Amino acid sequence: MPETFTKWVACWGNATSITDRKEATYAKDLTLRYPIRACFSGNKLRFHFSNLTGTEPVTISEAYVAKDVPTPITFGGRASAAIPAGEEILSDEIAFDVTAGETFDVSLYFADFTQMNAGTAITGPLSGGKYSYGNFAKSATLPDDLTRKTNWIYFLNTIDIYTEEKNFALVCFGDSITAQDWPDYLTLRCAREGFNNVSIIRRAVSGTRILREYSCITYAAYGLKGATRFPIEMNVAGARAVIVQHGINDIIHPVGVEVNKFRPWSDMPTADDLINGVRTLYIMHARKLGLKIYSGTLLPIYGWRTYNENRDIIRVAFNQWLRTAPDFDGCVDFDAAVRGHDDPKRFAGGFDSGDHLHPSAKAYEAMAECVPEELLK
Structure with missing residues (x-):
């Protein structure tokens, strides 16, 4: 036919x-x-x-x-x-x-x-x-x-392509983690496993945050904040769902004006700040568009140059909400896919790119593999 x-x-x-x-x-x-x-x-x-x-x-x-x-x-x-x-x-x-x-x-x-x-x-x-x-x-x-x-x-x-009725788009929204390799590996996985009716659309900007953005030229390329980005970037023909993996830069950027005048401690969010941001900026807008929305947990940061225990406490608390909140249609547990079994604060062996923030190519493949089939069918 x-x-x-x-x-x-x-x-x-x-x-x-x-x-x-x-x-x-x-x-x-x-x-x-x-x-x-x-x-x-x-x-x-x-x-x-x-x-x-x-x-x-x-x-x-x-x-x-x-x-x-x-x-x-x-x-x-x-x-x-x-x-x-x-x-x-x-x-x-x-x-x-x-x-x-x-x-x-x-x-x-x-x-x-x-x-x-x-x-x-x-x-x-x-x-x-x-x-x-x-x-x-x-x-x-x-x-x-x-x-x-x-x-x-x-x-x-x-x-956009004029195509068959059964085809649809899955949007991957985030920061540098998503601007790097895992959406490509997810596309290759779909081809390999016969998920032939889904396209993987990447909406990701390195350095971007949920709650704030920079106005100075030094950090301008870190991009627009979530409130600005999300409504624009969800303009995707044929989209059915979005995976949001966003928020780590809100946690790791503030260092205090005595260290960097553009990165004050007042920018440091609580876990509740991040939760409220995701609810009001992402979930509400996705629902208006009729999109399903899946959370993506934040990856380990132990060893990153601004790491401290308080930042990781915020990450862990935010991840717990991302895993369990009824606001979402489901969770893609990227953290569980790449963290160490003996020390979950760190990447698993071979999964750290070397900067203790971004995954290795092997880890990006693992992230693609952990996306549930229900999003790809």
């Missing part, structure tokens, strides 16, 4: 946040190329572009989607489009046949000076792209001498 395509579902997506403020914040005559693995079959694509954290308009000079021959991405029939500061735009619907499991490329060209202030850094076996100096958006290959790899995803925010 031929496939019947009836609805739009997000098949790829990331957050958009403030990029790291380096000496150079503008690019000119630049091509970006991002490979996208198709999790669903479909016959049309549409593309969301975001300049959410930009302070001036950004103009996409040309954009293409390609497997072999490049197909123009258009905006109201035009090849070029401006993204106003602080806003997002949606492309035209592009006729483009996609088969689940194959990879296509999205290429963007920026001719004029472009403020590179809207994007996010992600890692994982399916993540990353390339940039080239010059206009190679229509080229089948990028020139080696003018091209480098990048883990920054600029402007391209979400890709």
Whole structure:
């Protein structure tokens, strides 16, 4: 029986946040190329572009989607489009046949000076792209001498595919733990185990907190606070549920103004502060959207440079609520999946990346494996 395509579902997506403020914040005559693995079959694509954290308009000079021959991405029939500061735009619907499991490329060209202030850094076996100096958006290959790899995803925010009714999206919301590898490993697990009707949409920003955000350029790339992020990032076609793994940065960031003027002790939350934040910022909004919401427990932090016993007491108390609160539809116990059996304050052997905060690749695989099947069916 031929496939019947009836609805739009997000098949790829990331957050958009403030990029790291380096000496150079503008690019000119630049091509970006991002490979996208198709999790669903479909016959049309549409593309969301975001300049959410930009302070001036950004103009996409040309954009293409390609497997072999490049197909123009258009905006109201035009090849070029401006993204106003602080806003997002949606492309035209592009006729483009996609088969689940194959990879296509999205290429963007920026001719004029472009403020590179809207994007996010992600890692994982399916993540990353390339940039080239010059206009190679229509080229089948990028020139080696003018091209480098990048883990920054600029402007391209979400890709929707017109696909079968049975397909749906699962959103993974969080900070650097989620901006790193486990959502990619979850995508690979779904392909391996035959969960073929779910896409894994990542909405994660390194350094971000539930309750607060930074206004200084030193920490600007830590991103927007949860109250700002969540309503924007839950705009996901075909989403059924969201896993929220967020809050560790609220606990580990404050050090006192005598150590860092931007990180006062007054920013230090209680477990109840975090609980109230999740209830009012995440759970209530997810319910308004008709989404199921699953909690994700916070990982061990013993040995992290700001670790102390009080911080861990807060983490443990917050985790206990995340595991047992009836507010959620369930819990994904990431902490239990990666902590040591003899010393639960620490990562299990081989599961620490070395900084005592972020997991190793092996641990990220374990996180992906512990996601309950009920979220993937």
